[in-house]
Amino acid sequence: MVLEAAMLYVKEGMEEQYEEAFREASKIISSMKGYMSHELQRCMETKGKYLLLVQWETLEDHTIGFRQSNEYQDWKKQLHHFYDPFPTVEHFEMVKFL
Structure with missing residues (x-):
């Protein structure tokens, strides 16, 4: 499992519009091969x-x-115009302990 993490900065005054657009865009990502789950934290x-986390x-x-x-x-069409600056996306893997 890989965790994608992105810190997102939405343009001032567009938060409600963004959250609604994200609800709609969630249908796209959740239909993709290899998708496991996602969450958006305010x-x-x-x-x-x-904070966007996708497994x-x-x-x-x-x-x-x-x-x-x-x-x-x-x-991209649904979401990228909300961001300023454009987010950096990073990937993480679980650290396993004995």
């Missing part, structure tokens, strides 16, 4: 700041399967 201290089966399910798909183009 920051309590900073207005317009969100994928493999890194390639996100970086190739989703990012290089036609569905990703629809995702």
Whole structure:
């Protein structure tokens, strides 16, 4: 399992519109191969700041399967105009302990 994490900064005054657009866009990501789950967290201290967490089966399910798909183009159209600055996306793997 791979965890995709992105800190998102939504343009001031567009938070409600963004959350509604994200609800709709969620249908896109949740239909993709390798998708496991996702959540969007709203920051309590900073207005317009969100944390997106997406679980994928493999890194390639996100970086190739989703990012290089036609569905990703629809995702971009629905969401990317809300961000300033554009988010950095990072990937994490579980640290296993004995």
